[in-house]
Amino acid sequence: MKTDPDVIVIGSGGGGAVIAKELGELGINTLVLEAGPWYGNKKWPEPNKTKGQAKESSDPKDLDGSLYRQQLTRLENDMNDLVTGKFRWGAADRRRTPWYRNIPDQAVLWQSAGIGGSTLHYYSNSPRAFPDAINNEWPIQYNELIPYYEKVEATLPVEFAPTTTKDALFYYGADKAGFSENRTLDVTTIGYRPQPNAILPPNEHLMDPNYSMEELSHMEGCTLSGHCGQGCPYGPSLEKMAKRTTAVSYVPLAMETGNVIFRPNTFVTKVLTAYSSSGNRQIVGVQVRDTWTGEMEEIRAKVVVMAAGCIETPRLWLNSELPYNPWVGRGLTNHYMDMVTGTFDEQTLMDIVGTPSVNPFVGHTSSARLDYPGLGMIEIIGESPGLSAQPLFGFSQHGYNLLKPTDSDIWDLEGRLVGSELEKAMNDYTRTLTLSVITDDEVLYRNRVELDSNIKDEHGAVPLVYYSPSEKSKQRREQLAKIATAILRKAGAKTVHRSDLPPNYFIHLHSTMRMGFVVDTSCEAYQVERLFIADNSVDYNALGGPNPTLTTQALATRTAKRLADKYF
Amino acid sequence: MPQANTHQYASFFGANDMGVYAYIIYALDHNIQIQRQLYQPIVPLAHPTAVMLDSAATQLVNNRQVQAFSQSLFLNGGMFSHLSREDRIRTLSALDNLSLDLYLLPSPFQNNAGLIKFVVDALNRFAMFGYYSEWPAYGTTRLNQPNNRKLEYFPLTWQKIGYPGVSFGYRAFRGFLFTMDEVEGGNENRS
Numbered sequence: 140m141k142t143d144p145d146v147i148v149i150g151s152g153g154g155g156a157v158i159a160k161e162l163g164e165l166g167i168n169t170l171v172l173e174a175g176p177w178y179g180n181k182k183w184p185e186p187n188k189t190k191g192q193a194k195e196s197s198d199p200k201d202l203d204g205s206l207y208r209q210q211l212t213r214l215e216n217d218m219n220d221l222v223t224g225k226f227r228w229g230a231a232d233r234r235r236t237p238w239y240r241n242i243p244d245q246a247v248l249w250q251s252a253g254i255g256g257s258t259l260h261y262y263s264n265s266p267r268a269f270p271d272a273i274n275n276e277w278p279i280q281y282n283e284l285i286p287y288y289e290k291v292e293a294t295l296p297v298e299f300a301p302t303t304t305k306d307a308l309f310y311y312g313a314d315k316a317g318f319s320e321n322r323t324l325d326v327t328t329i330g331y332r333p334q335p336n337a338i339l340p341p342n343e344h345l346m347d348p349n350y351s352m353e354e355l356s357h358m359e360g361c362t363l364s365g366h367c368g369q370g371c372p373y374g375p376s377l378e379k380m381a382k383r384t385t386a387v388s389y390v391p392l393a394m395e396t397g398n399v400i401f402r403p404n405t406f407v408t409k410v411l412t413a414y415s416s417s418g419n420r421q422i423v424g425v426q427v428r429d430t431w432t433g434e435m436e437e438i439r440a441k442v443v444v445m446a447a448g449c450i451e452t453p454r455l456w457l458n459s460e461l462p463y464n465p466w467v468g469r470g471l472t473n474h475y476m477d478m479v480t481g482t483f484d485e486q487t488l489m490d491i492v493g494t495p496s497v498n499p500f501v502g503h504t505s506s507a508r509l510d511y512p513g514l515g516m517i518e519i520i521g522e523s524p525g526l527s528a529q530p531l532f533g534f535s536q537h538g539y540n541l542l543k544p545t546d547s548d549i550w551d552l553e554g555r556l557v558g559s560e561l562e563k564a565m566n567d568y569t570r571t572l573t574l575s576v577i578t579d580d581e582v583l584y585r586n587r588v589e590l591d592s593n594i595k596d597e598h599g600a601v602p603l604v605y606y607s608p609s610e611k612s613k614q615r616r617e618q619l620a621k622i623a624t625a626i627l628r629k630a631g632a633k634t635v636h637r638s639d640l641p642p643n644y645f646i647h648l649h650s651t652m653r654m655g656f657v658v659d660t661s662c663e664a665y666q667v668e669r670l671f672i673a674d675n676s677v678d679y680n681a682l683g684g685p686n687p688t689l690t691t692q693a694l695a696t697r698t699a700k701r702l703a704d705k706y707f
Numbered sequence: 708m709p710q711a712n713t714h715q716y717a718s719f720f721g722a723n724d725m726g727v728y729a730y731i732i733y734a735l736d737h738n739i740q741i742q743r744q745l746y747q748p749i750v751p752l753a754h755p756t757a758v759m760l761d762s763a764a765t766q767l768v769n770n771r772q773v774q775a776f777s778q779s780l781f782l783n784g785g786m787f788s789h790l791s792r793e794d795r796i797r798t799l800s801a802l803d804n805l806s807l808d809l810y811l812l813p814s815p816f817q818n819n820a821g822l823i824k825f826v827v828d829a830l831n832r833f834a835m836f837g838y839y840s841e842w843p844a845y846g847t848t849r850l851n852q853p854n855n856r857k858l859e860y861f862p863l864t865w866q867k868i869g870y871p872g873v874s875f876g877y878r879a880f881r882g883f884l885f886t887m888d889e890v891e892g893g894n895e896n897r898s
């Protein structure tokens with residue numbers, strides 16, 4: 140008979156896969172339950188078509204890089220469509236609708252189900268938090284995180300992004316706008332840097348015409364293909380793929396320990412608890428539902444780790460009727476983002492970067508940044524055409540530029556573009572540089588995930604999401620948008636378009652189960668013994684602006700150690 | 708109530724010739740599924756959305772905020788399809804701003820500001836993504852279920868704007884500004 144695992148981890152994304160590997164290395168039997176499919180595993184050769192023969196996989200020999208390549212087609216509609224894409228928030232079976240979240244506003248909530256979770260589509264930007272956003276705010280100090288940051292940076296691994304044309308243009312503009320290079324991992328001053336990315340450096344032969352590009356795509360190292368968001372299947376084997384989603388980094392390492400089993404297509408619908416002899420609620424196990432068959436099952440374990448992400452972790456808490464805590468689901472932040480796009484003419488580009496186009500789709504999707512402690516940050520985004528047009532010109536709280544031209548003299552165009560305006564903007568695509576504005580967003584109690592009391596799906600009441608930024612966050616975003624525009628202008632942009640994205644744009648979600656409110660400094664729930672959390676939801680705040688995942692991974696590493704020390 | 712024709716809303720982007728309206732209809736009809744007592748119905752939104760656009764257009768025509776042509780762009784087209792491109796955008800904008808009588812809109816949009824905003828926004832986003840992604844190039848297979856689509860040609864929009872599509876990579880390396888070896892705490896702990 141099979142024995143119960145010591146620990147169940149719910150979710151195999153940015154945080155879950157990391158804590159699973161760390162627990163496995165400490166000799167703790169761990170079962171990871173993941174709602175979505177598994178790409179690149181021989182046990183599921185057609186993960187979107189059929190349930191497959193197996194229920195779970197724990198042998199690294201099951202992993203298959205060529206299968207991964209075949210499944211990750213690098214086509215944006217096939218991979219990223221929010222309704223039908225392979226990287227969507229929904230079941231493996233793409234004939235079915237995505238799993239619903241009610242957001243009563245203009246909204247995009249972009250998460251992915253699957254082994255790897257939202258790191259399947261993430262850009263791998265792996266900066267540390269701003270020290271000042273941790274010190275004096277979080278219940279722990281930045282220094283406590285450093286050894287864990289270092290461990291994750293070495294494991295993923297993280298390297299600064301190589302320079303391509305768009306970065307050269309950005310550095311030029313940032314320099315001209317009066318900023319200087321910031322050669323550091325611990326950011327306390329304003330300045331620009333290459334992105335610290337969880338992407339393997341380019342192969343040393345990349346520029347050598349004796350190797351064909353196809354050959355190079357089977358060798359170790361990034362080929363600058365720009366498909367990071369579509370998933371990167373370039374490398375000699377699954378564990379060596381250039382972009383380090385946890386599906387190719389921590390998941391294989393967890394399997395190597397021999398103590399970790401991953402089970403995809405398994406949605407946890409309830410965390411089960413009982414009262415201990417001392418009268419406290421404590422973990423018993425979980426209830427799950429097979430996403431292909433609908434079969435329900437209970438699995439017991441000594442400890443449960445929730446790593447289902449900022450929406451599903453609080454939803455699961457509430458649907459499990461765990462003890463009332465006024466902060467569960469509260470304090471949601473999303474870096475209140477915006478985007479500005481500069482269009483350049485050929486001559487300017489020739490003069491500055493020596494080529495007549497920027498080709499923003501070449502190189503790491505997000506490859507350089509300006510850190511601005513106190514306001515947030517600015518970074519390059521160079522997506523494929525559909526994923527560029529959608530947020531840049533189709534998603535705005537401003538309205539249509541045609542009906543409401545911008546009243547600012549800073550931008551030439553603002554908001555949604557249609558007809559000839561849109562056509563012109565997209566025809567200039569190869570000569571554009573887009574900068575994303577990412578705000579140090581204030582935590583507010585009113586911003587939240589709660590249960591929709593009217594709508595249920597097969598997993599219980601669905602999440603209802605509310606977010607509106609504070610006045611301070613609005614001012615910070617405005618300042619950053621102006622700085623980003625100044626960088627584009629200094630780089631020589633002839634026109635600049637501002638998207639004015641709506642507030643409910645969720646790429647970076649954090650702080651819905653905050654440390655100090657819902658979990659203690661070891662990330663164990665105050666109100667339920669043996670229940671831990673290891674995803675972005677434990678963040679106390681929005682980190683000052685930096686991308687969230689590295690911090691989640693550092694915390695998950697730390698939590699594994701604390702969990703093991705306390706219970707094993 | 709004018710008759711709804713779900714084909715009409717893509718046309719305001721000039722995207723109808725590529726069949727992008729069908730993409731939008733698919734996306735709207737496969738977006739939401741909820742649990743009822745014993746079964747899980749999909750909530751198809753394309754038809755009610757088309758009725759909403761016609762109903763909003765009628766309100767704006769009646770208030771003389773927009774002008775209707777006597778001819779529709781489509782056979783049996785509703786009021787929305789009797790408007791010029793700019794007036795269709797005006798209609799969408801009025802819905803976006805909730806600046807009309809929400810009581811007169813059809814279910815499930817009637818007095819449902821959140822859903823109106825969500826769906827009107829989605830129309831814009833879907834049109835962009837349908838048109839500029841590879842979706843139209845699935846050609847005759849584009850309405851198949853996602854696993855059974857095949858690219859039949861190189862996407863025309865990609866060709867037009869100079870996106871080379873799927874690539875093995877580019878010889879575009881210009882060196883490093885700096886590396887992990889050159890920052891404090893960067894590589895000391897690595898093997």
Ligand SMILES: Cc1cc2nc3c(=O)[nH]c(=O)nc-3n(C[C@H](O)[C@H](O)[C@H](O)COP(=O)(O)OP(=O)(O)OC[C@H]3O[C@@H](n4cnc5c(N)ncnc54)[C@H](O)[C@@H]3O)c2cc1C
Pocket residue numbers: 149150151152153154155172173174175249250251252253254255256257258260261262263264265368405406407408446447448449451452455505645646647648673674675676686687688689691
């Ligand atoms: C386009 C895009 C680009 C991004 N780029 C970056 C970047 O460059 N750098 C960065 O730091 N961040 C980036 N992000 C954000 C990044 O994806 C998240 O910060 C990160 O993945 C969060 O990790 P997580 O563990 O909190 O959640 P997730 O990675 O979302 O993992 C949660 C997992 O839990 C599973 N799950 C949920 N509920 C259940 C359940 N009930 N039962 C079983 N399984 C469940 C999900 O399927 C998922 O696999 C990006 C996001 C987007 C959309």
Ligand code: SF4
Pocket residue numbers: 338360361362363364365366367368370371372373381382502503504876
């Ligand atoms: S640019 Fe991105 S997708 Fe392309 S090889 Fe490098 S990491 Fe992979």
